[in-house]
Amino acid sequence: MFRKWIFKLDRFCPLSSAERDALQGGALRTEQLHRDQDIRPAGDATPACHLVVDGFACDYTVLADGGRQIVACHIPGDFCDLGSFLFRAQDHSVAALSTTTVAVIQHQVLLDLAQRYPRILFALWQDTLVDMAVHRQALINIGRRNAYQRIAHFLCELCLRLQAVGLAQNSVYDLPLTQADLGDALGLSVVHVNRTLQLLRAAGLISWRGTRVTVQDPHGLERVAGFEPAYLKLHATDAMGLSP
Amino acid sequence: MFRKWIFKLDRFCPLSSAERDALQGGALRTEQLHRDQDIRPAGDATPACHLVVDGFACDYTVLADGGRQIVACHIPGDFCDLGSFLFRAQDHSVAALSTTTVAVIQHQVLLDLAQRYPRILFALWQDTLVDMAVHRQALINIGRRNAYQRIAHFLCELCLRLQAVGLAQNSVYDLPLTQADLGDALGLSVVHVNRTLQLLRAAGLISWRGTRVTVQDPHGLERVAGFEPAYLKLHATDAMGLSP
């Protein structure tokens, strides 16, 4: 269950084999959800975290006027409500964006692990720091870039993240989002997302048929987006080598 | 030095007196910076964190086209580069927004504290979770609200945060930001910030003379902003009571 997470973690916080074994140890319950089903509604106090094993999930909030803002996307290997470990109830909801299976990890299990293996505690904290960096980039994206660049940036980021867990090859990946979802994630209307995607296609940067995204010109797309992947901490050089 | 931070922390993660004493223990070096001076430039690997003691700081990134996005504001009692504890170099810069003094805390000191008092480790992690919640709100703000609501939300948030550390009374506080800073934080142009502020003043919601902000109608402002303060974890009920 933790496999993809550990794999991702290896880039910036390699664990010892004892630590890995401890994580892989107990069998975990999994749950399967379908699109639009909540994994953890806002305010829910379930004493467990969820790790995406397969499919896509997102953090979202709906405003008084009915508008929805997606504030984060979770792919396999991501915790989707790690914060609940320290603050039970979250102020936003987490939902599945496609048919999704998640592993359920009781907080108590996490706590035991953290106490026996302090490095795991640091690893978890580092994980939330990476999520935070993703949020910062999203802020820059929405705050300072136009629709064309925003979508380009989003697609670049997802491509790299999926690649990091083996779910994208040659810049081709499966993206089960509707254009409405994309709009909600990037602060754009569906109509505008549609027109902008057509521009990206016309420019020969991407193709997107059904749920299959192909980044035809990765460098071009990154240039358009002003994409700087360092924040994802995907390279071993980012490791700090903390030794507690 | 840690006084305001502990004070803030008390709301969601009260420390024992031994833990407090440990924090207050060593004398810390402080630094004073003037407006626009970097506290930690992007990529800087200084092995120390900075805690704002007085003044305002911000996290920002400047894009290729010269545009600047401020992704976070730090007030007294906030760590402004806690993430550097686990990932030395940050991908964004931290700068003073006014004349600001910060306490310098060596990572080693933090590490020693964390090892001796595990609760402090949890407290630090919780601190980053709150910062993350602030980012999420900023995303919602920029992604889904118009200029009028955005500015209102920003002013509401700062009012509460400053109040929490004793720097705002009766919804009056000192805000040493220029309108350009506000624009960079909210993804708006200076001109538009200016005009929108005039609307907020005309509506009798706020007044802003020099650096002095007065929220004349707190409820009205919150209503306009759709402000929901729970994410700031300002109330004792948010505490989880972790006991490691």
Add this chain to the structure above:
DNA sequence: CGGATCGTTGAGTTGTATCAAGACGGGTGG
């Protein structure tokens, strides 16, 4: 007094939203 920074105004432009309606496609039930 001159220069720098910040706030304010006006005029014109553009990116993006909104509304409305049609096209396409997949699934379901008769």
Add this chain to the structure above:
DNA sequence: CCACCCGTCTTGATACAACTCAACGATCCG
């Protein structure tokens, strides 16, 4: 197997929020 429906994608027309450029006023400070 067809008819129908629903969700999604697509297109067109129009409206408006926010941007840009440009200039001027107000402070503050050396």
